Amino acid sequence: MTNAHDVLFRTLSDPTRRAIFERLCRQGEQTVGALTAQSGVSQPAVSKHLGVLRQAGLVRDRHQGRQTHYSAQLAALSPLTDWTNQMNTFWQSRFDDLESLLKRMDQ
Amino acid sequence: MTNAHDVLFRTLSDPTRRAIFERLCRQGEQTVGALTAQSGVSQPAVSKHLGVLRQAGLVRDRHQGRQTHYSAQLAALSPLTDWTNQMNTFWQSRFDDLESLLKRMDQ
DNA sequence: GGGATCGATAACCCTGTGGCTATTGATTGA
DNA sequence: TCAATCAATAGCCACAGGGTTATCGATCCC
Numbered sequence: 001m002t003n004a005h006d007v008l009f010r011t012l013s014d015p016t017r018r019a020i021f022e023r024l025c026r027q028g029e030q031t032v033g034a035l036t037a038q039s040g041v042s043q044p045a046v047s048k049h050l051g052v053l054r055q056a057g058l059v060r061d062r063h064q065g066r067q068t069h070y071s072a073q074l075a076a077l078s079p080l081t082d083w084t085n086q087m088n089t090f091w092q093s094r095f096d097d098l099e100s101l102l103k104r105m106d107q
Numbered sequence: 108m109t110n111a112h113d114v115l116f117r118t119l120s121d122p123t124r125r126a127i128f129e130r131l132c133r134q135g136e137q138t139v140g141a142l143t144a145q146s147g148v149s150q151p152a153v154s155k156h157l158g159v160l161r162q163a164g165l166v167r168d169r170h171q172g173r174q175t176h177y178s179a180q181l182a183a184l185s186p187l188t189d190w191t192n193q194m195n196t197f198w199q200s201r202f203d204d205l206e207s208l209l210k211r212m213d214q
Numbered sequence: 215g216g217g218a219t220c221g222a223t224a225a226c227c228c229t230g231t232g233g234c235t236a237t238t239g240a241t242t243g244a
Numbered sequence: 245t246c247a248a249t250c251a252a253t254a255g256c257c258a259c260a261g262g263g264t265t266a267t268c269g270a271t272c273c274c
Contacts, residue, residue, distance in 0.1 A: 006122050013120035014262075015113050025197040032221055045263060047222055066220045066271040074198045081191050084184055090132040091181045121232075139251055152233060154252055173241040173250045 004079040011056040012080075016041055017049040021058055024072040031067045111186040118163040119187075123148055124156040128165055131179040138174045 012018050020035055032050065036043045050070055053059040057076040062069045119125050127142055139157065143150045157177055160166040164183040169176045 005125070009116060009120040009125065013116040016262080018112070018116065022194070022197075025194045026201075028201050033219090036221095041262085042264065043221070044223080044265085048262075051222085066269095068221060072194075072198065074195065077191055077194060081188070084188050084191075087129070087132045087179075087184060088181060090129075091179065094133075094135050123232080140249090143251095148232085149234065150251070151235085151253080155232075158252085173239095175251060 005083050007056050008058075008077070008080050011052055011058060014049070016045070017052060020046065020049055021053055021072060024059060024070060025074065029062070029069045029071040031069055033067065035070070112190050114163050115165075115184070115187050118159055118165060121156070123152070124159060127153065127156055128160055128179060131166060131177060132181065136169070136176045136178040138176055140174065142177070 012021070016039060020039060023035065023038070024030060032043065032046060035050070036046045039046050050059060050061070053070075054061060058073055059070045060073055062071070119128070123146060127146060130142065130145070131137060139150065139153060142157070143153045146153050157166060157168070160177075161168060165180055166177045167180055169178070
């Protein structure tokens with residue numbers, strides 16, 4: 001059972017790949033060449049990372065002549081925020097349970 | 108430069124390890140034995156995962172006799188929520204720039 | 215047309231790491 | 245005291261995946 005969280009966490013766990021995504025969030029649409037120039041790795045490596053990001057839905061591409069422009073798809077991050085919220089909820093509900101238990105013991 | 112985001116994403120990217128952390132969030136403190144029983148992997152594998160989670164600050168351990176109890180440290184997730192918020196902010200600020208540009212062009 | 219550039223793909227290598235079994239150390243309890 | 249249980253560690257293996265170079269297809273421009 002490989003869910004959306006799996007894909008997102010795994011995709012963003014690589015520092016080089018996450019740096020590429022961060023750049024797209026900061027500076028908007030970028031060509032592969034521009035991304036390669038400041039990535040510290042080769043162009044094929046960047047293309048591979050962009051492929052992974054695209055499969056995760058985190059970026060989309062737009063072809064224009066011989067260059068390809070990539071841009072961040074921020075909506076794809078929502079399962080991540082959902083997950084952290086859920087963890088917080090679980091934790092909070094356990095705290096509530098403890099609280100009510102203590103209240104009952106107090107009576 | 109390996110920052111807090113690296114550690115968190117990397118730690119949570121493994122499904123087995125994340126499942127262990129989720130269980131600790133849901134059900135609170137658990138022994139290694141209990142976690143092993145429903146993890147689908149061997150006890151040494153679980154111990155290794157717990158070691159990684161502990162080094163990331165995501166869990167803490169409490170020794171009691173020959174068993175070790177682990178519990179989630181939810182505060183350790185904050186760099187993750189910070190990061191997603193930051194990405195949203197970057198994206199939003201670019202949107203604002205575009206908006207103001209269009210406003211200026213409109214006049 | 216033909217050289218140059220851009221980006222994707224192929225083919226390969228090598229490290230990191232998640233899994234296992236075996237073992238050890240510590241604690242429990244009969 | 246001694247067997248049994250719990251969890252950590254050691255040592256090993258197998259594979260995923262991130263890196264490289266080489267190449268190809270397509271587009272641009274001279």
